[in-house]
Amino acid sequence: xxxxxxxxxxxxxxxxxxxxxxxxxxxxxxxxxxxxxxxxxxxxxxxxxxxxxxxxxxxxxxxxxxxxxxxxxxxxxxxxxxxxxxxxxxxxxxxxxxxxxxxxxxxxxxxxxxxxxxxxxxxxxxxxxxxxxxxxxxxxxxxxxxxxxxxxxxxxxxxxxxxxxxxxxxxxxxxxxxxxxxxxxxxxxxxxxxxxxxxxxxxxxxxxxxxxxxxxxxxxxxxxxxxxxxxxxxxxxxxxxxxxxxxxxxxxxxxxxxxxxxxxxxxxxxxxxxxxxxxxxxxxx
Numbered sequence: 001x002x003x004x005x006x007x008x009x010x011x012x013x014x015x016x017x018x019x020x021x022x023x024x025x026x027x028x029x030x031x032x033x034x035x036x037x038x039x040x041x042x043x044x045x046x047x048x049x050x051x052x053x054x055x056x057x058x059x060x061x062x063x064x065x066x067x068x069x070x071x072x073x074x075x076x077x078x079x080x081x082x083x084x085x086x087x088x089x090x091x092x093x094x095x096x097x098x099x100x101x102x103x104x105x106x107x108x109x110x111x112x113x114x115x116x117x118x119x120x121x122x123x124x125x126x127x128x129x130x131x132x133x134x135x136x137x138x139x140x141x142x143x144x145x146x147x148x149x150x151x152x153x154x155x156x157x158x159x160x161x162x163x164x165x166x167x168x169x170x171x172x173x174x175x176x177x178x179x180x181x182x183x184x185x186x187x188x189x190x191x192x193x194x195x196x197x198x199x200x201x202x203x204x205x206x207x208x209x210x211x212x213x214x215x216x217x218x219x220x221x222x223x224x225x226x227x228x229x230x231x232x233x234x235x236x237x238x239x240x241x242x243x244x245x246x247x248x249x250x251x252x253x254x255x256x257x258x259x260x261x262x263x264x265x266x267x268x269x270x271x272x273x274x275x276x277x278x279x280x281x282x283x284x285x
Contacts, residue, residue, distance in 0.1 A: 193270030
């Protein structure tokens with residue numbers, strides 16, 4: 001069959017399941033719209049909370065954190081939104097988009113029909129993974145963009161006040177926030193890899209999504225075990241807040257570089273396992 005397809009006039013494997021078609025399919029999914037609405041609503045929820053509570057009051061120990069400076073400017077508010085969501089909330093869209101890729105097709109019993117279209121298995125995975133990562137990146141960008149817009153209206157446009165003292169001009173704070181968002185996305189590649197690999201192993205989308213979120217939580221728990229010592233450096237969770245180094249008077253790269261290297265390494269291994277396992281899997285759904 002593969003030989004006949006390769007010689008069939010007009011057939012090109014790379015033209016099957018175009019990214020545009022897959023992106024439109026995923027964009028119309030209800031879970032995509034709901035996830036986007038949740039992320040867009042978070043800044044407004046925080047603004048209402050600060051309005052009701054009278055703004056941040058400090059943590060009582062004399063140390064200033066991002067939460068304490070949330071209402072100083074739009075840039076501070078955007079940084080605070082990243083701070084409160086990076087540990088868990090931003091994990092969910094990545095796990096959802098990457099874990100609901102192949103498993104959902106299998107759950108709908110449409111996977112075998114896609115492959116019989118015929119779409120090569122590698123092409124199917126590449127298309128779905130690319131779109132899933134694209135939507136994950138869009139989720140990472142949506143939150144700070146809405147926060148900047150809402151924060152500008154609520155608190156005004158101004159410099160980014162640093163918890164360590166001093167401030168960054170408003171013009172310099174935007175590239176720093178962009179770098180922080182980029183690192184958060186890279187750090188979530190491990191979750192993406194877990195969800196995508198699980199999606200190729202099960203026909204239950206919730207199993208793939210829940211498994212990826214659960215394993216990410218386990219990583220956070222292990223990172224809290226100080227008895228592990230230097231072994232924690234090999235946990236992606238250990239570096240998840242290294243993006244805060246971008247919000248320093250002098251930009252610090254070491255933590256983000258180590259965290260990115262760990263995350264990308266694990267992600268590449270998981271993606272490779274997904275492609276290898278799916279290539280040999282019997283598709284019956």
